Amino acid sequence: MxxxxxxxxxxxxxxxxxxxxxxxxxxxxxxxxxxxxxxxxxxxxxxxxxxxxxxxxxxxxxxxxxxxxxxxxxxxxxxxxxxxxxxxxxxxxxxxxxxxxxxxxxxxxxxxxxxxxxxxxxxxxxxxxxxxxxxxxxxxxxxxxxxxxxxxxxxxxxxxxxxxxxxxxxxxxxxxxxxxxxxxxxxxxxxxxxxxxxxxxxxxxxxxxxxxxxxxxxxxxxxxxxxxxxxxxxxxxxxxxxxxxxxxxxxxxxxxxxxxxxxxxxxxxRDRKENDGKFLRAQTIIRARYDDPPKAIGYYRGLGAKMTCLDRLGLAVALGRTHDIAAARTAFGEAMACGGEDPLWLREIGRFEIKSRRYDLAEDYLRRSVDKNPNDLTALFEYARLLAQTGHFAQALPYMNRVRMNFPDNAEIQTAYGQMLGQSGDLFRAHLHLAYAAVYENNERQAEFQIKKTKDLAKSEEQKQELAKLEELFKKRTELLKRRIF
Structure with missing residues (x-):
């Protein structure tokens, strides 16, 4: 063979x-x-x-x-x-x-x-x-x-x-x-x-x-x-x-x-003890953030008096994904009362306040979350987007670039970074990263459009080298699509 x-x-x-x-x-x-x-x-x-x-x-x-x-x-x-x-x-x-x-x-x-x-x-x-x-x-x-x-x-x-x-x-x-x-x-x-x-x-x-x-x-x-x-x-x-x-x-x-x-x-x-602190946090995030909201809400409400502080946070996050803002706000209040200054609690209420359009509160919560846990790139992503939304690009761009470098093939992050660059006036890199986003989304037409824009703006040798890397990636993924490997 x-x-x-x-x-x-x-x-x-x-x-x-x-x-x-x-x-x-x-x-x-x-x-x-x-x-x-x-x-x-x-x-x-x-x-x-x-x-x-x-x-x-x-x-x-x-x-x-x-x-x-x-x-x-x-x-x-x-x-x-x-x-x-x-x-x-x-x-x-x-x-x-x-x-x-x-x-x-x-x-x-x-x-x-x-x-x-x-x-x-x-x-x-x-x-x-x-x-x-x-x-x-x-x-x-x-x-x-x-x-x-x-x-x-x-x-x-x-x-x-x-x-x-x-x-x-x-x-x-x-x-x-x-x-x-x-x-x-x-x-x-x-x-x-x-x-x-x-x-x-x-x-x-x-x-x-x-x-x-x-x-x-x-x-x-x-x-x-x-x-x-x-x-x-x-x-x-x-x-x-x-x-x-x-x-x-x-x-x-x-x-x-x-x-x-x-x-x-x-x-x-044989007598080793379970150590489930991080496991339970992960379970809560997965259930509250990624499971079907009514299912997650039913699970947490079914706990009744057995609810822990972590469960209260899970209920608040799940409610925050629905249109019942009032119930979510009440649940977040109860969660924060027992969660204190834990960066996960601060991150999640910050995300909720963005949805509620209370941006000053959201910025305060997310900044505190990032200060307490600089390695939480999800909090940093939300904080960077909020800073950019309020025009603070000099602060936002380094934060978002750090997130992007850790999740280089995430289309949402590439899009957010590209949009920030465009709003700050860096059009070459804006179209470069919007092109990467389209490539990772397998959106061939949009990728071709953004690559053309990038090519028109590439003047320096460094920019041309960056363009070449993008084109090579696009070529490889396009070939895979045509071979039906995807």
């Missing part, structure tokens, strides 16, 4: 896995064992190229959470678990996908994605970490890598059938539709290439437990995660759970041997 066709087969398998919503943390080609790279005839350069394409795919088709607190929390947790893995050739780049599925996956070259459903539906940080540890174990133990040699049996017709199923499912906004088509036309191939064996699952359980314990988490997190996901399997059907809990060995059996292993661990490890 030629290298290009082999590369296409591996790419297609990953996309099929993604469309089915059943990706365990996916493979990374050149892991510490040299035979892995030899198996696929891929170099690190090949892996980097594929990783960039996968990353572009995910960010193009799936909604990502750009809240700085959520991003930092998930990044820290994944890196904490990954410390026990063998050395990796690429640094981990972690994203959070807004999706209720209990899932996580990784593309080549260290791109890792975690679904918000893991955080929202599990009970402790240790349980989320356990799922990530299990998936990382599949990577480190080369379980998927051992199957890719069989990719040589795929025909062009099978590849087209899989890709067509993915394209249809993605276009309809229903990955399960793509999965159904794939399984309908290529059932044998999908089972052959995307399934784990009994031995794979046992090993991932055991090695994943090693990673979890080495990261300092209570080992009971893995049992708790499996029990919760098994319960959701019966409540919602298998489509909402990761593949590793719908395959053999039986989940009850797996829970049994994991509990036996925990019982044999030293008492100091």
């Amino acid at each position: 030629s290298t290009p066709l082999r590369r296409t087969a591996v790419l297609t398998a990953f996309l099929a896995c993604l469309a089915a919503g059943a990706c365990a943390l996916f493979w990374q080609v050149a892991r510490p064992v040299p035979a892995r790279a030899d198996l696929f005839e891929f170099t690190l350069k090949d892996e980097r190229e594929l990783g960039e394409k996968f990353n572009a795919l995910v960010r193009s088709k799936l909604p990502l959470v750009d809240d700085a607190e959520i991003q930092a929390y998930v990044t820290d947790m994944v890196n904490r678990v990954a410390k026990s893995m063998p050395p990796q050739p690429f640094p981990l780049t972690i994203g959070v996908i807004q999706n209720n599925a209990l899932n996580a996956f990784a593309a080549p070259a260290g791109y890792v994605f975690v679904f918000t459903g893991l955080i929202l539906n599990l009970n402790h940080e240790s349980e989320v970490a356990a799922v990530i540890a299990h998936e990382l174990a599949h990577v480190s133990q080369r379980h998927l890598a051992s199957r890719y040699e069989k990719m040589t049996t795929l025909t062009i017709g099978q590849l087209v059938g899989m890709v067509a199923g993915i394209a249809l499912g993605a276009a309809a906004g229903a990955p399960e539709a793509g999965s159904a088509l794939i399984l309908g036309s290529q059932a044998a191939a999908a089972q052959t290439y995307l399934s784990y064996s009994r031995e794979d699952e046992r090993e991932a359980d055991q090695v994943g437990m090693n990673y979890l314990v080495a990261a300092g988490y209570p080992p009971q997190g893995m049992v708790g995660a499996f029990e919760t996901i098994r319960r959701m399997r019966w409540l919602k059907g298998q489509g909402t759970i990761p593949a590793y809990l719908s395959t053999h060995p039986d989940v009850t059996e797996r829970l049994g041997y994991l509990k036996d292993r925990i019982n044999q661990m030293p008492k100091a490890i």
